[in-house]
Amino acid sequence: MKALTANTLREGEVVFWNKGAWKLRFGEAELFEDDAVAEAAALAAVNPTQIVEPYLIDVEAAEDGFAPVAFRERVRALGPQNHPQHGKQAEGGHDIEVIQHAHGVARSAGRHNLIKLKK
Amino acid sequence: MYRYDAIDRAFVQDRTAEFAGQVVRRLAGEITEDQFKPLRLMNGLYLQLHAYMLRVSVPYGTLSSVQLKKLAHIARTYDKGYGHFTTRQNIQFHWIKLADTPAILGELAMVEMHALQTSGNCIRNITSDPRAGATAEEIDDPRVWSELIRQWSAIHPEFSFLPRKFKIAVTAAPQDRTAAKLHDIGLLLRRARDGSLGFEVIAGGGMGRTPYVGPTIREFLPAHHLLSYLEAILRVYNRHGRRDNIYKARIKILVAQLGAEEFARQVEAEWEAMDRPSVDAPDTELARIRGFFNPPGFAVLPPKSEVFEGAKADPAFARFVRNNVHAHKQPGYAIVDISLKAPGETPGDATADQMDAIADLAERFSLDEIRVTHEQNLVLPHVRLDDVPAVFATLKAIGLSTPNINLVSDIIACPGLDYCALANARAIPVAQDIATRFADPERAELIGELKIKISGCINACGHHHVGHIGILGVDKKGEEFYQFTLGGSAAEDAEVGKILGPGLPANRVGDAVETLVDVYLRERKDGERFLDTYRRTGLTPFKEAVYAEAH
Numbered sequence: 263m264k265a266l267t268a269n270t271l272r273e274g275e276v277v278f279w280n281k282g283a284w285k286l287r288f289g290e291a292e293l294f295e296d297d298a299v300a301e302a303a304a305l306a307a308v309n310p311t312q313i314v315e316p317y318l319i320d321v322e323a324a325e326d327g328f329a330p331v332a333f334r335e336r337v338r339a340l341g342p343q344n345h346p347q348h349g350k351q352a353e354g355g356h357d358i359e360v361i362q363h364a365h366g367v368a369r370s371a372g373r374h375n376l377i378k379l380k381k
Numbered sequence: 382m383y384r385y386d387a388i389d390r391a392f393v394q395d396r397t398a399e400f401a402g403q404v405v406r407r408l409a410g411e412i413t414e415d416q417f418k419p420l421r422l423m424n425g426l427y428l429q430l431h432a433y434m435l436r437v438s439v440p441y442g443t444l445s446s447v448q449l450k451k452l453a454h455i456a457r458t459y460d461k462g463y464g465h466f467t468t469r470q471n472i473q474f475h476w477i478k479l480a481d482t483p484a485i486l487g488e489l490a491m492v493e494m495h496a497l498q499t500s501g502n503c504i505r506n507i508t509s510d511p512r513a514g515a516t517a518e519e520i521d522d523p524r525v526w527s528e529l530i531r532q533w534s535a536i537h538p539e540f541s542f543l544p545r546k547f548k549i550a551v552t553a554a555p556q557d558r559t560a561a562k563l564h565d566i567g568l569l570l571r572r573a574r575d576g577s578l579g580f581e582v583i584a585g586g587g588m589g590r591t592p593y594v595g596p597t598i599r600e601f602l603p604a605h606h607l608l609s610y611l612e613a614i615l616r617v618y619n620r621h622g623r624r625d626n627i628y629k630a631r632i633k634i635l636v637a638q639l640g641a642e643e644f645a646r647q648v649e650a651e652w653e654a655m656d657r658p659s660v661d662a663p664d665t666e667l668a669r670i671r672g673f674f675n676p677p678g679f680a681v682l683p684p685k686s687e688v689f690e691g692a693k694a695d696p697a698f699a700r701f702v703r704n705n706v707h708a709h710k711q712p713g714y715a716i717v718d719i720s721l722k723a724p725g726e727t728p729g730d731a732t733a734d735q736m737d738a739i740a741d742l743a744e745r746f747s748l749d750e751i752r753v754t755h756e757q758n759l760v761l762p763h764v765r766l767d768d769v770p771a772v773f774a775t776l777k778a779i780g781l782s783t784p785n786i787n788l789v790s791d792i793i794a795c796p797g798l799d800y801c802a803l804a805n806a807r808a809i810p811v812a813q814d815i816a817t818r819f820a821d822p823e824r825a826e827l828i829g830e831l832k833i834k835i836s837g838c839i840n841a842c843g844h845h846h847v848g849h850i851g852i853l854g855v856d857k858k859g860e861e862f863y864q865f866t867l868g869g870s871a872a873e874d875a876e877v878g879k880i881l882g883p884g885l886p887a888n889r890v891g892d893a894v895e896t897l898v899d900v901y902l903r904e905r906k907d908g909e910r911f912l913d914t915y916r917r918t919g920l921t922p923f924k925e926a927v928y929a930e931a932h
């Protein structure tokens with residue numbers, strides 16, 4: 263399963279795609295069963311004045327919900343661990359708790375083709 | 382401190398205005414992200430996991446009270462009320478909005494600060510000794526030379542598009558607090574027999590994917606030739622640096638491939654052929670810069686303070702003095718280190734309120750100066766011994782009196798996977814866990830000097846290669862794993878640590894550090910630091926203990 267994510271241009275805020283609109287919470291993300299459909303959505307979603315760096319992430323079923331597979335994407339969907347009052351996690355809610363407890367989900371690098379080198 | 386002149390001021394204001402225009406055009410869609418990204422990076426603005434990050438330059442780690450108050454104001458107004466001091470002696474704000482950035486840069490310009498050259502393939506902020514101008518150990522004030530290099534390298538047209546980023550350190554004391562040998566160029570001030578000043582020049586050090594302790598390419602460069610010699614080094618690098626391969630583009634690779642001798646030969650040839658007087662700073666300019674770093678009106682005081690000695694009756698104060706207070710060149714004064722490593726807190730973070738309080742302390746008690754260390758702590762460089770108890774009391778009230786400088790809980794950690802878009806693994810929670818385990822100050826003091834450094838990926842912003850214990854986050858089939866190195870040092874005896882063994886999962890890291898410390902305490906002989914014991918015994922006893930437990 264896949265979801266489409268990006269950061270907003272103006273604020274840099276993490277957002278998730280759902281049927282034509284960018285949503286603030288992972289729990290509101292549209293989940294694509296079909297990779298081809300996901301890729302088509304990613305192409306359609308490009309909006310250069312609204313978001314930057316859109317990409318698809320892997321999502322898996324977790325206990326009582328869904329969670330991003332990659333640890334990195336969970337951090338994006340939650341916020342930094344050292345400041346629980348910062349980021350999306352501050353608001354709490356079921357979707358946040360699912361990700362926080364999603365230890366059983368296998369991790370894998372969710373973002374491919376990323377050159378990991380400092381600028 | 383250095384003060385901007387009309388040229389500096391106009392230049393920073395121009396750049397701020399220019400970037401403000403670029404932001405407007407980007408938001409309006411007139412320029413694409415591909416066009417805009419290099420422009421924002423040139424102004425210190427990165428996109429990270431949760432938001433934009435603005436990296437503000439703190440020139441050679443020196444701040445005035447007014448500047449620190451401005452940073453507090455920015456943290457409070459435009460961020461979430463805190464800032465993160467880095468191993469580059471800079472400060473980063475992690476929750477910045479693009480649309481706010483021009484206003485922030487405008488605020489910085491008001492206090493003679495900016496975010497230029499904190500990113501990109503240019504000459505970055507100069508690293509220098511946080512005790513400059515305060516320690517009796519130094520043979521000259523390294524800030525004079527750092528400022529000279531800053532002016533020369535600021536938007537130097539020839540060196541704005543180097544093969545890769547370029548970092549220079551300047552130090553003048555035998556104890557190296559700048560990690561000079563791990564910089565692209567390290568400059569160690571020396572005095573010749575005839576009393577003249579010069580530099581031992583080190584080139585090709587660095588961390589990252591391929592760590593090197595830089596070799597000396599010239600034993601003694603007369604000080605007034607500094608700029609022409611730097612220019613010669615950069616020209617050789619600019620010409621031959623591997624622009625074709627980002628992993629091989631740093632000067633350390635060039636120096637290693639050519640060999641230090643051949644590299645030095647090419648630099649000397651370039652330097653000989655150069656019109657040196659047109660590059661070297663005239664004596665009048667050097668004298669002008671030096672004037673900004675004259676001793677800041679020290680009072681004539683007795684070398685001993687009864688107030689100070691009397692306050693040591695409080696064991697907490699006595700412990701703080703043992704670890705955080707250092708000798709000053711001026712009788713009756715002391716250098717006071719402020720640890721940003723309270724166990725359980727994020728290494729290098731300071732809240733806006735803490736920054737304001739420290740700025741007030743500096744204004745009242747430290748001749749208006751604050752320094753940032755590459756170990757992510759702050760320093761009040763000029764405190765009267767009489768005032769140290771009052772400074773301690775205030776630091777205690779704001780949660781910053783942790784007496785752990787250079788001890789096991791004084792951990793360097795990069796932002797790691799909690800913030801950084803390049804990370805493989807978290808670094809901050811690992812540091813928090815280790816520091817909490819060693820939170821007992823008595824135990825930490827018994828263990829003695831022990832530098833733990835943690836990076837969330839191979840880019841090594843957390844200096845793990847040169848930690849006595851280095852911890853590197855790696856991605857092992859998508860899981861966070863941590864690779865340990867032992868025996869590194871960033872000091873004058875610089876060394877790259879050796880890999881202990883296979884990486885450990887996150888939940889084994891804290892125990893492994895405790896095991897390493899236990900082995901050290903078991904093996905150590907009189908007066909040995911962790912590093913000394915390791916150097917005597919080698920990896921084996923440490924390795925055996927850690928991996929015996931793993932099975």
Ligand code: SF4
Nearest residue numbers: 795801804837838842
């Ligand atoms: S070492 Fe890696 S994870 Fe840490 S701040 Fe640098 S680039 Fe990011």
